[in-house]
Amino acid sequence: MHSSAVFLIEFGAIILGLGLLGRLAGRLKFSPIPLYLLAGLAFGEGGLLPLGASEEFVAIGAEIGVILLLLMLGLEYTASDLVSNLKTQYPAGLVDGALNALPGAAMALLLGWGPVAAVVLAGVTWISSSGVIAKVLGDLGRLGNRETPVVLSILVLEDLSMAVYLPIITALLAGAGLAAGSLTLAIALGVAGLVLFLAVRYGRLISRFVSSDDPEKLLLVVLGLTLLVAGVAQQLQVSAAVGAFLVGIALSGEAAEGAHNLLSPLRDLFAAVFFVFFGLHTDPSSIPPVLLPALALAVVTAGTKIATGYWAARRAGISVKGRWRAGGTLVARGEFSIVIAGLAVSAGIEPSLGPLATAYVLLLVIIGPLTARYTEPVASLLTRRFRPAAASATGAATGTDAGAAAVTPGPLESFEEQPTPVGDATSRHS
Numbered sequence: 001m002h003s004s005a006v007f008l009i010e011f012g013a014i015i016l017g018l019g020l021l022g023r024l025a026g027r028l029k030f031s032p033i034p035l036y037l038l039a040g041l042a043f044g045e046g047g048l049l050p051l052g053a054s055e056e057f058v059a060i061g062a063e064i065g066v067i068l069l070l071l072m073l074g075l076e077y078t079a080s081d082l083v084s085n086l087k088t089q090y091p092a093g094l095v096d097g098a099l100n101a102l103p104g105a106a107m108a109l110l111l112g113w114g115p116v117a118a119v120v121l122a123g124v125t126w127i128s129s130s131g132v133i134a135k136v137l138g139d140l141g142r143l144g145n146r147e148t149p150v151v152l153s154i155l156v157l158e159d160l161s162m163a164v165y166l167p168i169i170t171a172l173l174a175g176a177g178l179a180a181g182s183l184t185l186a187i188a189l190g191v192a193g194l195v196l197f198l199a200v201r202y203g204r205l206i207s208r209f210v211s212s213d214d215p216e217k218l219l220l221v222v223l224g225l226t227l228l229v230a231g232v233a234q235q236l237q238v239s240a241a242v243g244a245f246l247v248g249i250a251l252s253g254e255a256a257e258g259a260h261n262l263l264s265p266l267r268d269l270f271a272a273v274f275f276v277f278f279g280l281h282t283d284p285s286s287i288p289p290v291l292l293p294a295l296a297l298a299v300v301t302a303g304t305k306i307a308t309g310y311w312a313a314r315r316a317g318i319s320v321k322g323r324w325r326a327g328g329t330l331v332a333r334g335e336f337s338i339v340i341a342g343l344a345v346s347a348g349i350e351p352s353l354g355p356l357a358t359a360y361v362l363l364l365v366i367i368g369p370l371t372a373r374y375t376e377p378v379a380s381l382l383t384r385r386f387r388p389a390a391a392s393a394t395g396a397a398t399g400t401d402a403g404a405a406a407v408t409p410g411p412l413e414s415f416e417e418q419p420t421p422v423g424d425a426t427s428r429h430s
Helices: 002-028 033-043 055-075 079-110 115-126 130-139 148-173 178-210 215-235 240-250 253-280 288-315 320-329 335-347 353-398 402-406
Strands: none
Touching: 002 033, 002 055, 002 253, 033 253, 033 353, 055 215, 055 240, 055 253, 055 335, 079 115, 079 148, 079 288, 115 148, 115 335, 115 353, 130 148, 130 320, 130 353, 148 240, 148 288, 148 320, 148 335, 178 215, 178 240, 178 253, 215 240, 215 253, 253 335, 253 353, 288 320, 288 353, 320 353, 335 353
């Protein structure tokens, strides 16, 4: 009875604290993820108030949080959307992976952590935060901008890549050999391909089977199906998260809309618990030693994400202003970086990887909304500042009027973005 009372007190305090932190983040207009991570650090080992009775329940809640995060992400897109994005935007996805995964892998190798940790840290630095970026786009009123489909396409490709990446990580962390790892990957790809085929061919029938006018029945069927598939995927050594993601993709139409509305509060609750759980397993005293590498990695990968967005938007024919906005929007990392690092922490691969990932995400989840807002204005300001000097030098060399050259409108001044609706081919809820 006493332990039950302690559990209720501890867990109630956590939920209440998360609610208050969420309200604070809303007032300050930034993502609550860093506050949730800090709360986990405060309640974890070496923190101000370590947990006792409720830690096991928090661990289960964290696992459900990961499953719901990936389910909701899958609900955002239809299988046909994903196939279309793969065909048209795969070059941007390849550039994104090369520019942003390599710095993480290089940092792990420089720190002497070995090849497995290098693959894990590559994923941490590669994947942007869909949740944070979607919120930033809404807050800044950019959902109708011409560069937004480019941003969302890159996010979709990153999310798709997790269906391949997570099984590889799972096999590596489990110490599986080449044959076992190849079998795991083959199973994952086979299951993903099968689900995509069924979703494209029979998506309406699946959604009709799941759909219900009664919210209670719809919630129970979708949640039960997701947990069941996630559990089966976990048994096959694929990934519970990938199983949930594929369930989300398979649903469409009214079933997806209804499930999205019903599951959003549950997703927010358990996702917050997940971030707290990750913080619980990170000793605050272990962060200062890795703060400098985390800061260096954050600076480098913020630059590579901006370059990725700029290149992808340029390839899509977006103006210079839109290119800078696309690049700045992609900087934020968040839930997926923590999911990947959490797998490594649970496997006990490298003790410093968890603290480094925590510090890295804390930095970029704060910097990301700032780069989304200010990258384009800063780039425009610098362009205007350096253009007159260049024009003057050119005018002096050619004998033309430098002043006239200086006021000639360039691409930044002569083109203004006109918002256009983002079609369903990119995101179901954009």
